[in-house]
Amino acid sequence: MKTDLNIILVHGFWGGAAHWSKVIVDLAKRGYKNIRAVEMPLISLASMPAEIGALIDEAAGDLAKN
Incomplete structure (x- = not known):
């Protein structure tokens, strides 16, 4: 498995970056290092x-x- 990927997690309309916390922990346990959860201000779609x-x-x- 390739673990040197860049992973960018983007939340949906009613979510936020914090909603990815469990996913980030799980990915880190699997060896992924370049993980980002971004906070997207909903200015416009x-x-x-x-x-x-x-x-x-x-x-x-x-x-x-x-």
């Missing part, structure tokens, strides 16, 4: 794809530094 894309780009940059 139209802006969410760009915001998520920026997070993916940031994670890719962090991986390149490792």
Whole structure:
């Protein structure tokens, strides 16, 4: 199993990053190290794809530094 992946967890409309806490613990126990749960301010649904894309780009940059 490949554990050096970047995992970005994005909550739904009524959720928040804290809702991923149990999932993060489980993924960490399985050996995954690059896990992020992001808090997305719901400004508009139209802006969410760009915001998520920026997070993916940031994670890719962090991986390149490792």
